[in-house]
Amino acid sequence: MTFVRPPHLRADCSECFGLCCVALPFLAGPEFAFDKDAGRPCPNLRRDFRCGVHARLRETGFSGCAVYDCLGAGQKVSRLTFGGRDGRDGPDEQGAAERMSEVFPVMRQLHELLLYLTEAESLPAARPLRGELRRALEEITGLTHGSADDILAVDVWSLRERTVPLLLRTSELARARRPGPRKDHRGAQLAGARLRGADLRGASLRGACLIAADLGGADLRTADLTGADLRDAELSGADLTGSLFLTQPQLEAARGSAATRVPYGLERPAHWRTAASTGR
Incomplete structure (x- = not known):
């Protein structure tokens, strides 16, 4: 699939x-270096409509833009x-x-x-x-x-x-193609949850809050990740192949490694640390 x-x-x-x-708009904080109102051009926007710090977004305090x-x-x-x-x-x-x-x-x-x-x-x-x-x-x-x-x-x-x-x-x-019971975590508050190595195949994680959750080595094949908040979630070694409705911004917001198996059609974020890989 x-x-x-x-x-x-x-x-x-x-x-x-x-x-x-x-x-x-955005507010100064962990994801943005300063405040900006809606409708006001960011000071980093150049005359040619390109971002002046695009290659250094995370280093300059704009991880929110990066995702x-x-x-x-x-x-x-x-x-x-x-x-x-x-x-x-x-x-x-x-x-x-x-x-x-x-x-x-x-x-x-x-x-x-x-x-x-x-x-x-x-x-x-x-x-x-x-x-x-x-x-x-x-x-x-x-x-x-x-x-x-x-x-x-x-x-x-x-x-x-x-x-x-x-x-x-x-x-x-x-x-339903995944045999056996499937976990229902739709909209669940799982911030910081310890889910390392968990079998989440076929689970519903729609809209779940997984901020800083430990999903290292978890099996997320055929899991529904629509709108799941994966900011700072640990995905090292996790298997995301075949997961449903996962987007590139969700990956960009998470932490992973070369061992994280990423679905075909999505890219491994450049900021993920390099590690020995057994998957894509």
Whole structure:
């Protein structure tokens, strides 16, 4: 079972006007070196819309930026919704810049739903639901191609309410292929939990808080990791192959090693320490 994220759901900073560096707010703390308000360009954003400290994000106090992924929303808003207007020069561009900052977070949420639905449709176990998944994909894809006004009018909460049950049914079908009992840790508070070597095959960890949890050597094959908070979670030696709905930002937020088995289609984070590896 493999899933490779399609190009339109991958961030391409070369086609974006640095929207995440403008639209999103952050507060000084462990993940950001200083405060920034929504809609205000980050001081590290260069004239060419590239980050001046991108190669040194963690070293300069911006680990929060290192784990962020717009899932392709940035280039879609920049190039499709606003037709390549960068919101920088000209008498009417200030308004466009402000609108882009409003549209971008909505587009990011729509792309997140597209990512989960696309992976769900690719699962062999999802065959009975493929028609429903395809219709949901077509609906949300159509929304992302609307005007700025159309996108801002989208009721994302209602859309999630209709989409999540379909994803849950898909998860159940995929995890049911794992024989035997399956642990249900959906939404569980497992911060700092000692789960080293745990058999979590087919478990539901949707929305679980696993901050700083020890998952070293754990077997997470076919586990549903939708929205699980893996910040500083220890994944050294863990087997994540075949896990469901795991994203690159989740891996980037965790700690791992060369022995961590990463699903095909995702990349081993560069900051993970090097160790002898028996897996990918």
